[in-house]
Amino acid sequence: MKLILLGAPGAGKGTVAKLLTAVDGSVQISTGDILRGAVNAGTDLGKEAQGYMNRGDLVPDSLIMGIMEDRLQEPDCEKGFLLDGFPRTIPQAEELKTLLAKLNIELDMAVEIDVPRDVILDRLCTRRTCANGDCQAIYNVKSNPPKVEGICDKCGSPAIQREDETEEAITHRLETYNEKTAPLIGFYKNEGLLMTVTATSSDDVIAAVKAKLSL
Numbered sequence: 001m002k003l004i005l006l007g008a009p010g011a012g013k014g015t016v017a018k019l020l021t022a023v024d025g026s027v028q029i030s031t032g033d034i035l036r037g038a039v040n041a042g043t044d045l046g047k048e049a050q051g052y053m054n055r056g057d058l059v060p061d062s063l064i065m066g067i068m069e070d071r072l073q074e075p076d077c078e079k080g081f082l083l084d085g086f087p088r089t090i091p092q093a094e095e096l097k098t099l100l101a102k103l104n105i106e107l108d109m110a111v112e113i114d115v116p117r118d119v120i121l122d123r124l125c126t127r128r129t130c131a132n133g134d135c136q137a138i139y140n141v142k143s144n145p146p147k148v149e150g151i152c153d154k155c156g157s158p159a160i161q162r163e164d165e166t167e168e169a170i171t172h173r174l175e176t177y178n179e180k181t182a183p184l185i186g187f188y189k190n191e192g193l194l195m196t197v198t199a200t201s202s203d204d205v206i207a208a209v210k211a212k213l214s215l
């Protein structure tokens with residue numbers, strides 16, 4: 001399947017994307033994970049992106065489009081992909097449309113995961129992420145804690161609160177979402193590609209996607 005996952009930070013895009021990879025071997029492409037990996041590795045991209053990310057601002061479109069143009073042409077995308085956290089702005093969506101046409105790739109749909117704001121705030125404040133850039137497993141201190149507090153079950157690295165998951169940065173990320181990313185819902189509606197799922201359970205989102213694509 002070839003999907004865009006839309007929704008505010010904390011709506012569950014990453015969790016849904018990981019679950020969907022098991023359905024048909026499509027790959028999850030998370031620009032946030034790619035950028036955090038670059039920050040941890042200390043690459044030029046990471047150095048350029050870090051300040052924006054820590055403040056909860058978006059990284060410039062030009063940096064993101066360079067990453068995506070390369071990533072979408074890697075062989076593992078042939079089975080399908082789940083775009084998680086990209087596009088994030090109307091210019092990114094316009095450029096993605098041009099890029100996909102150039103690569104002769106057709107999207108199935110853009111899935112908007114609609115979750116109430118109080119649930120989102122609670123989730124983001126209690127989320128923990130594995131600090132190992134190659135792992136980045138996600139936990140929640142209330143609903144899905146690691147077996148040993150503060151330690152990733154999968155790789156043994158510290159499971160920490162992200163720098164952009166302080167209350168101040170979260171508030172700013174949600175404002176950025178409303179201003180810059182929410183307009184994509186109208187964009188994909190006009191393209192005839194939008195499916196909105198109002199659900200707080202990832203399993204419900206998966207079921208809706210599978211039903212729509214007859215999987």
Ligand code: AMP
Nearest residue numbers: 031032052053057058059064085086088
């Ligand atoms: P995420 O893990 O998707 O919440 O992304 C974390 C941070 O990475 C965001 O707050 C942005 O600073 C940056 N980022 C991720 N994806 C994008 C994107 N498509 N465009 C611009 N910035 C992005």
